[in-house]
Amino acid sequence: MQVDIVKITKDKREEIKDIVTNEVPFTIHLNGRELLTLLSSPDNLKELTIGFLYSSGLINSIDQVKNITIDTRNWISHIDLTEDNKNDELVFKRLYTSGCGKGTLIYNTLDLIHKRKITNSFKISAEKIVRLMRTFQNSSVNFKETGGVHSAALSDGENISVFKEDIGRHNAIDKVVGEALIKKLKFKDFIILTSGRISSEIVFKIMKISVPCLISRSAPTDQAVKLARSIGLTLIGFVRGSRMNVYSGEDRLV
Amino acid sequence: MQVDIVKITKDKREEIKDIVTNEVPFTIHLNGRELLTLLSSPDNLKELTIGFLYSSGLINSIDQVKNITIDTRNWISHIDLTEDNKNDELVFKRLYTSGCGKGTLIYNTLDLIHKRKITNSFKISAEKIVRLMRTFQNSSVNFKETGGVHSAALSDGENISVFKEDIGRHNAIDKVVGEALIKKLKFKDFIILTSGRISSEIVFKIMKISVPCLISRSAPTDQAVKLARSIGLTLIGFVRGSRMNVYSGEDRLV
Numbered sequence: 001m002q003v004d005i006v007k008i009t010k011d012k013r014e015e016i017k018d019i020v021t022n023e024v025p026f027t028i029h030l031n032g033r034e035l036l037t038l039l040s041s042p043d044n045l046k047e048l049t050i051g052f053l054y055s056s057g058l059i060n061s062i063d064q065v066k067n068i069t070i071d072t073r074n075w076i077s078h079i080d081l082t083e084d085n086k087n088d089e090l091v092f093k094r095l096y097t098s099g100c101g102k103g104t105l106i107y108n109t110l111d112l113i114h115k116r117k118i119t120n121s122f123k124i125s126a127e128k129i130v131r132l133m134r135t136f137q138n139s140s141v142n143f144k145e146t147g148g149v150h151s152a153a154l155s156d157g158e159n160i161s162v163f164k165e166d167i168g169r170h171n172a173i174d175k176v177v178g179e180a181l182i183k184k185l186k187f188k189d190f191i192i193l194t195s196g197r198i199s200s201e202i203v204f205k206i207m208k209i210s211v212p213c214l215i216s217r218s219a220p221t222d223q224a225v226k227l228a229r230s231i232g233l234t235l236i237g238f239v240r241g242s243r244m245n246v247y248s249g250e251d252r253l254v
Numbered sequence: 255m256q257v258d259i260v261k262i263t264k265d266k267r268e269e270i271k272d273i274v275t276n277e278v279p280f281t282i283h284l285n286g287r288e289l290l291t292l293l294s295s296p297d298n299l300k301e302l303t304i305g306f307l308y309s310s311g312l313i314n315s316i317d318q319v320k321n322i323t324i325d326t327r328n329w330i331s332h333i334d335l336t337e338d339n340k341n342d343e344l345v346f347k348r349l350y351t352s353g354c355g356k357g358t359l360i361y362n363t364l365d366l367i368h369k370r371k372i373t374n375s376f377k378i379s380a381e382k383i384v385r386l387m388r389t390f391q392n393s394s395v396n397f398k399e400t401g402g403v404h405s406a407a408l409s410d411g412e413n414i415s416v417f418k419e420d421i422g423r424h425n426a427i428d429k430v431v432g433e434a435l436i437k438k439l440k441f442k443d444f445i446i447l448t449s450g451r452i453s454s455e456i457v458f459k460i461m462k463i464s465v466p467c468l469i470s471r472s473a474p475t476d477q478a479v480k481l482a483r484s485i486g487l488t489l490i491g492f493v494r495g496s497r498m499n500v501y502s503g504e505d506r507l508v
Contacts, residue, residue: 001476006500008380008507018499023453023475039453126262147492148451148473167453167475197402199277199293199421219402221277221421222255238401245272246260253262 021148023167024075028052031080041142041149041166044175045070048166049077051178055205062181118232120188120212123254124157126244129215132160133239136193137217139163143195152176153193154185154211161190169196170205177209187211198224198237207231212252215239220247275402277421278329282306285334295396295403295420298429299324302420303331305432309459316435372486374442374466377508378411380498383469386414387493390447391471393417397449406430407447408439408465415444423450427459434463441465452478452491461485466506469493474501 005018024042028035028049040048046068053059059081068079132155140151142165152172154162162185164175173194180187191213192206198220204227206214213234220228220237225247228235234249246253259272278296282289282303294302300322307313313335320334386409394405396419406426408416416439418429427448434441445467446460452474458481460468467488474482474491479501482489488503500507 001479003476003479003501006504008498008500010496020474020476020479020501023477039455146473148475167451197421201293219400220274221402222257222274223277225255225257225274242264244262246262247257247274250260 019145021142021146021167026075026077029076029078030058032078038168038171040168040171042072042075044164044179045072045075045077047164047175047178047182048171049079049178050181051174051176052171053079054181055174055177055208057208062184115207115231116210118207118210118212120210120252122157122189122191122212123252124191124213125254126242128157129236129239129244130242132157132193133215133217135160136163137195140165140195150194150196152195154180154187154190155193156190160193161185169194170201172196173202173205177205180209191215194218197221198235200224200227203227203231203233203235206233213249215244273399275396275400275421280329280331283330283332284312286332292422292425294422294425296326296329298418298433299326299329299331301418301429301432301436302425303333303432304435305428305430306425307333308435309428309431309462311462316438369461369485370464372461372464372466374464374506376411376443376445376466377506378445378467379508380496382411383490383493383498384496386411386447387469387471389414390417391449394419394449404448404450406449408434408441408444409447410444414447415439423448424455424459426450427456431459431463445469448472451475452489454478454481457481457485457487457489460487467503469498 001020001022002017003020005016007014007016022042023039025037026040026045027037049068064081066080066082070077136153139160142149149165149167150169150172151165153160154176162176162179164172166172166175187209190211192211194216197218198216200223203224215236217239220235228248232249234252235247236244237247238245255274255276256271257274259270261268261270276296277293279291280294280299281291303322318335320336322333324331390407393414396403403419403421404423404426405419407414408430416430416433418426420426420429441463444465446465448470451472452470454477457478469490471493474489482502486503488506489501490498491501492499
């Protein structure tokens with residue numbers, strides 16, 4: 001959105017037009033019932049819905065999605081699943097009865113995801129990571145305009161295959177996951193790049209899609225490092241210029 | 255936490271010890287019932303509990319807190335309120351029945367806060383903001399060590415009165431709010447500084463404490479700007495070096 005602002009510099013006061021990033025309260029309705037509201041950027045809401053359900057462990061395949069419609073007047077997505085979805089009732093049961101109030105929805109649903117080792121022979125060089133991260137950062141148009149979004153991407157180690165932005169770092173990753181599912185890409189051949197910090201919640205999402213590497217411009221937490229090590233995920237942070245810190249899974253670096 | 259990492263620079267690969275920031279799942283029990291789990295840094299949990307309840311509109315005064323104990327073995331706070339708390343049943347009702355699943359808890363509870371105009375004659379100069387922001391950034395020890403936390407502060411316009419850090423930008427503000435309540439500081443004489451981006455959720459929190467100015471190193475969203483303008487909050491973003499963008503309430507700048 002364009003807004004009138006006052007820009008103050010050392011010796012100057014200017015009234016200018018500036019662009020701020022857009023935010024909407026986006027509500028997901030699952031099988032006719034309201035599931036939750038995310039604060040998000042108002043684009044790629046189909047990808048966000050599918051990616052959120054998948055990375056939270058609520059669906060295990062895009063084939064479970066019967067249909068999905070996005071209402072961009074009220075910022076609601078209506079998603080219906082095929083009958084063979086086992087987690088749906090479990091989620092609502094958690095939400096509406098005992099589990100409710102236990103935590104944020106995200107924290108509740110993420111424990112539907114079973115811990116499993118990532119056994120994957122993917123290899124990548126430090127030079128390629130540096131190059132990819134440069135391309136990744138240059139792709140972020142909305143960030144350059146507003147400074148108000150995070151970005152995430154899926155890469156095969158050579159190119160950026162899917163690139164998304166959102167005001168939320170979790171949402172940006174979910175949009176990437178959603179588009180990858182729609183395009184039927186195989187996660188095991190890809191790595192995830194993100195501009196945002198890596199908490200345990202982010203690693204849980206990555207565990208669900210089983211990509212071998214997670215690469216960030218920013219810092220991880222101790223829980224993220226522990227979890228990454230326990231599942232065999234390559235976790236690289238602070239990729240800036242030609243430097244980077246490898247927190248876990250250095251064996252995938254050549 | 256100290257971890258062994260591999261640091262890669264242009265021509266070098268080094269095995270070094272590095273510090274990553276700590277993360278815990280922190281659960282608040284309100285009047286004997288589990289309310290929610292926040293991912294947070296493991297310090298100032300009393301301040302976080304009280305600040306969260308207050309900035310979410312669940313309590314209106316620290317006098318409503320009968321007692322609070324922090325269990326740092328299991329990362330749980332037990333907080334009991336005096337009987338004259340009206341919002342408690344409302345919150346659980348929302349959580350356990352119809353409102354449950356409507357959104358994240360935060361989004362649900364924030365609408366307990368009524369919109370009200372901030373009418374406050376506080377004034378500050380751009381030079382003071384620049385100086386305060388410099389002090390603010392230099393105060394962040396955990397950030398300097400780990401790069402993994404946000405910081406927030408309360409300032410009277412001259413000095414930093416309360417300073418807190420957390421892996422979550424919302425939590426950092428809630429810790430500041432909690433300590434201010436414990437110390438019986440009057441919010442109307444203070445402004446809030448934050449390292450993080452400003453979404454509508456953050457402005458809702460600020461609305462609850464009615465400080466006249468919110469100052470950030472980062473970007474606001476369009477909803478944050480609209481809300482700030484509608485309640486008469488001075489919102490200043492991108493304070494970097496001697497530059498800043500005034501998005502709302504320029505009349506408080508002298």
